[in-house]
Every structure is written in C-alpha cells, then in structure tokens.
Amino acid sequence: MSSKNWPLWEIFVRSKNGLEHRHFGSLHAADAEMALENARDVYTRRNEGVSIWVVESKHITASNPENNGELFEPAQDKVYRHPTFYDVPDDVKHM
Amino acid sequence: MSEEQIKSLERHFNERIANDEKIEPKDWMPEKYRKTHIRQISQHAHSEIVGMLPEGNWITRAPSLRRKVALLAKVQDEAGHGLYLYSACETLGVSRDELYEQLHTGKAKYSSIFNYPALTWADMGAIGWLVDGAAIINQVPLCNTSYGPYARAMIRVCKEESFHQRQGFEIMLKLCNGTPEQKEMAQDALNRWWWPSLMMLGPTDDKSVHTEQSMKWKLKRKTNDELRQQFIDQTVPQADVLGLTVPDKDLKWNEERQSYDFGEIDWEEFWQVVKGHGPMNKERMKARVGAWERGEWVREAAMAHAEKKQKRKEKQAV
Numbered sequence: 333m334s335s336k337n338w339p340l341w342e343i344f345v346r347s348k349n350g351l352e353h354r355h356f357g358s359l360h361a362a363d364a365e366m367a368l369e370n371a372r373d374v375y376t377r378r379n380e381g382v383s384i385w386v387v388e389s390k391h392i393t394a395s396n397p398e399n400n401g402e403l404f405e406p407a408q409d410k411v412y413r414h415p416t417f418y419d420v421p422d423d424v425k426h427m
Numbered sequence: 428m429s430e431e432q433i434k435s436l437e438r439h440f441n442e443r444i445a446n447d448e449k450i451e452p453k454d455w456m457p458e459k460y461r462k463t464h465i466r467q468i469s470q471h472a473h474s475e476i477v478g479m480l481p482e483g484n485w486i487t488r489a490p491s492l493r494r495k496v497a498l499l500a501k502v503q504d505e506a507g508h509g510l511y512l513y514s515a516c517e518t519l520g521v522s523r524d525e526l527y528e529q530l531h532t533g534k535a536k537y538s539s540i541f542n543y544p545a546l547t548w549a550d551m552g553a554i555g556w557l558v559d560g561a562a563i564i565n566q567v568p569l570c571n572t573s574y575g576p577y578a579r580a581m582i583r584v585c586k587e588e589s590f591h592q593r594q595g596f597e598i599m600l601k602l603c604n605g606t607p608e609q610k611e612m613a614q615d616a617l618n619r620w621w622w623p624s625l626m627m628l629g630p631t632d633d634k635s636v637h638t639e640q641s642m643k644w645k646l647k648r649k650t651n652d653e654l655r656q657q658f659i660d661q662t663v664p665q666a667d668v669l670g671l672t673v674p675d676k677d678l679k680w681n682e683e684r685q686s687y688d689f690g691e692i693d694w695e696e697f698w699q700v701v702k703g704h705g706p707m708n709k710e711r712m713k714a715r716v717g718a719w720e721r722g723e724w725v726r727e728a729a730m731a732h733a734e735k736k737q738k739r740k741e742k743q744a745v
Contacts, residue, residue, distance in 0.1 A: 336730050337524060340517070357580070358514040360523060362726075363733035374510050377503070378587070397454050 340389040341367040343374075345381035353385050364388075444644060449575040452518040460644060463637070464574055465519050466535075467646060472512035473530045473537035479505045480714050481545040481707075482554065490548060497594045498551060504591065508584045515576040531716045539697065540627050542705030549602055549609075549616035555595015557617075557624040557662065563588050564658050565628065568648035596665065603669045610670075617666065618674045625689075626697045628655040634694075659687050 338360040344353035356375045361367035367386040375381065395403060411417045420427055428436075436455055443450070450456055479502050486502065489495035513523055529535035540558055545551065566588065569581040602613040629635055629651035641647035649657075659678075666673050677690030699705065 336727055337522075338726065338730065340514075340523075357511055358517070359510060362729040363736065366729065366733070373503075374507050377500075377507065394453060397451070 338362050341371075341386045342389050342392060343367070343371045344385040344387070345371070345375055346383040347380060348382055353383065356380075358389060361386075441643070444573045448573075449578065450573050451575045459640075461519050463640070463644070463646065464577065465516060465521050467641075468512055468516040468519075468574075468577055469521070469526050469529065470536050470538075472509045472516060472526070473535055474541065475505045475509035475512060476530075477537045477541045477711055477715060478558075479509075480711055481541060481543075482551060484545060485548065485551050488548070489551075494551075494598070501555070501591050501594060504587050508580075508587070511580040511583055512577075515574075515580040518576045527719065531712070531719065533703070533712065536701065538627060539700040539705060540623050541711060542700050542707045543619070543623055544707050546619075547612055547616060549599070549612040550620070552595050552598030552602060552613065553616035553620040555591050555593075556599055556665070557595075557620050558627065559588060559591040559595060560662060561624045561627045561658050563592060564654050569646075571645065571648065573645040599669055599671075603671065613669065614671050617671050621674050622692065622696075623700075625655055625658070625692055626694075628658060630694065630697070631692075656686055659689055663687055 339362075340358055341361055341364075342358050343356045345356045346353045356371075359367065359370050359374055361370050364386055367388075368384055371384050371386055376384070407413075437457055440450075440455065440457060440460075450460075482498060482502050482505075486495060486498050489498050513526060516526060517523060526535070530537070540561075545554065563585065566581055566585055570578055570585055572578045572581065599613050599616075602609040632638060632650045632652045635651050638647060638650055642650075663673055663678065675690045677688065679688055680686075681688045700708070703709075
C-alpha cells in the first residue's frame with residue numbers, strides 16, 4: 333500500500349512579477365499537475381502569488397551542513413573581493 | 428559517535444539556540460529535540476485538522492451567504508494550516524502516513540477543546556472569538572521558535588488567524604444586538620466555551636512537564652499561566668463590549684496586579700477529556716477516520732491515473 337502514497341513536492345511561488353520564485357513549503361500530490369492545483373489552494377489563498385513552480389522533493393540535491401566548513405569558509409578570507417578592500421583618496425568621486 | 432563528541436555537539440547546538448540562530452532540517456540536533464518537535468508540531472497539525480469538524484458541521488446551516496462564505500473560508504484555512512504544519516513536521520524525518528496513523532490510532536493527541544460539541548449557531552461565534560483567540564495567544568510566540576520550518580509555518584498561520592477571531596466576534600456582536608433570545612444564545616455559548624478555552628492554554632506551570640525544556644528550545648516563550656492571564660486580561664473587556672457575563676463568580680479586577688483574578692479551573696474535567704472521555708472524543712475520531720477511509724479509493728485512483736499519464740508520455744517520447 334505504501335508504494336501508492338502520493339509523493340512529496342516542493343513549492344516555489346513568485347509573489348509578483350519582478351521578484352524571484354521563493355520556497356513556500358511542500359505538499360503531497362499524485363502528479364505535477366495536481367501539485368500545481370493543490371499549491372494554488374494551500375499557498376495562494378490570499379493573492380500571494382502570480383506564478384508557481386513545483387518540483388518533486390526527491391529531485392532536489394542539498395548540501396550537507398556538516399560540509400559547511402569546506403564549502404563556505406574559503407570565501408571568508410577573500411576580503412579583496414569587496415570594494416572596501418581598496419584604498420582610494422576621499423576626493424576621488426563617482427567610485 | 429562517542430559520548431564526548433555528542434556532548435560537544437550538544438553544547439554547540441544549545442549555544443546556537445541561545446544566540447537566536449535557527450535550526451534547519453539537515454542540521455545536527457539532539458534526538459530529544461527532534462522527538463519533542465515531532466510531537467508538538469504534529470499535535471498542532473492534528474488540532475487544525477480535527478478543528479475543522481465542529482465548524483464544518485455548521486457550514487450548510489449558516490444563517491446568511493455572508494456567514495457561509497466566511498465560515499467556509501475559515502475551515503479551508505484550517506485545512507491549510509494543518510498542511511503547513513504536517514510538511515514542517517515531515518522535515519524531521521517522519522512520514523505523513525505515520526503522522527496520520529498516530530492520530531487515527533489515538534497515539535497522538537490534538538487540542539482537547541475540539542472534543543466539545545458545537546450546539547448552536549452562537550457556538551460558531553464563541554469558537555472564533557475564544558478558541559481562535561486562545562490559539563493566537565499560544566501561537567504568536569511560536570513565530571520566533573528555534574526550528575526554522577515550524578517558525579515559518581507559524582508566521583503564515585498567525586497572519587491568517589486574525590480574520591478567524593474577528594469573524595467570530597462579529598457573529599457574537601450581531602447576536603448580542605439582536606432579540607433577547609439571540610443574546611441568550613450568545614451568553615449560553617460563552618458559558619459553555621469559557622472554561623474549556625482557559626484550559627486550552629495548558630496545565631498550570633507546576634503541573635506542566637514540558638515547560639522547562641521547551642523554554643530552553645524557544646518552543647515556548649511564556650509559561651502556560653502567563654499566557655492564560657494574558658488571554659483573560661484581553662478577553663474580559665471584549666465580553667464587556669458584547670454585554671455578556673463571563674461565567675466566573677470569582678472574576679474581578681486586581682488593581683495592584685493590574686490584572687484579573689479568576690476562579691479555580693476544573694482540571695479534573697480537563698484530564699478526563701484529554702484521556703478520551705470528553706463529550707465528543709469518539710465522534711471526532713469516527714468522523715476523521717471515516718473520512719480518511721472513504722477517501723482511500725480516490726487517493727488510489729489519482730495515483731493510478733498519474734502513472735497511466737506518465738507511461739503514455741514515455742511511450743510518445745520513444
């Protein structure tokens with residue numbers, strides 16, 4: 333029976349044109365079309381969106397927080413990637 | 428993992444929470460944190476789902492179209508709230524099926540307030556005003572709780588909940604400004620829902636087994652007694668606006684505390700209802716399990732249809 337369970341879908345909603353789709357939550361549905369319809373009812377009952385993406389959860393690959401060190405720390409000592417690293421005299425304008 | 432390592436992870440984890448950092452699904456967490464959250468979030472989700480039953484019963488009997496669309500929208504919100512919460516709970520590694528199973532077998536609890544019957548139309552007013560009012564007081568602090576998916580779900584729930592309370596109060600106000608019989612109906616509903624609403628805020632602090640740990644994890648920001656006092660202090664003046672009498676002869680303003688003193692709550696009744704001996708426990712579970720079982724063929728048919736469509740698509744692609 334458990335093989336018949338509706339799979340889990342992740343729901344992304346664009347609140348208005350000009351903004352990106354943002355993760356809103358998840359829900360169960362038999363297929364993508366039903367996931368879209370359910371997402372309309374569950375996540376946009378009060379005009380929260382103008383566009384919906386649905387992705388079956390099993391297709392998402394996520395980074396593991398245990399690897400956060402090797403993934404994200406290398407960016408921490410690269411201050412030269414920020415404009416404030418560079419000395420420019422105060423009287424130089426438009427820079 | 429050695430005991431030493433776990434201790435060190437736990438220390439780091441507690442520091443993160445103390446610093447108001449959020450915990451996300453894939454982060455390491457103590458097993459007890461995970462279990463407590465599954466218990467509380469699922470209990471919360473079940474309450475939303477079972478909470479639809481006393482009101483759903485009145486949709487077809489709402490006295491006007493305005494009341495009907497409002498009640499329908501409120502019940503639909505409750506289904507939505509249940510779904511936000513179930514998906515937050517599933518991020519902790521428990522399946523939707525397991526959660527339903529726990530509800531249907533009585534292993535998991537839901538708010539005992541829903542084990543009282545909704546006898547008249549005025550009960551729709553009292554439930555929105557008092558039950559949703561108490562729920563809001565319980566829920567607002569949870570918008571800042573430490574577990575990210577729960578906090579995000581609660582922000583959505585709280586945003587939507589205030590319409591529920593206002594529509595309930597409006598029903599009460601209309602009845603109180605109506606005929607003497609209508610006002611009496613409103614008073615009767617207040618009489619029946621007042622004490623169970625106070626009980627909704629949980630056992631007194633000295634009897635509450637989870638409070639201390641839950642405060643540490645920010646699953647709770649105020650104790651049950653503090654929340655109850657807040658509820659009483661803000662609700663009594665609202666009853667005054669309605670011209671109704673709160674059914675508590677010991678209720679009186681305490682000038683020194685700048686708060687209301689109130690009478691003894693019948694905790695024996697509370698525990699009886701929690702243990703399954705409330706007026707509607709059996710009825711609620713029967714309705715819920717029945718709906719789930721009657722829907723089984725629909726769920727299966729939808730899955731079979733989806734599979735068929737998928738196969739057809741694959742064939743066309745070849």
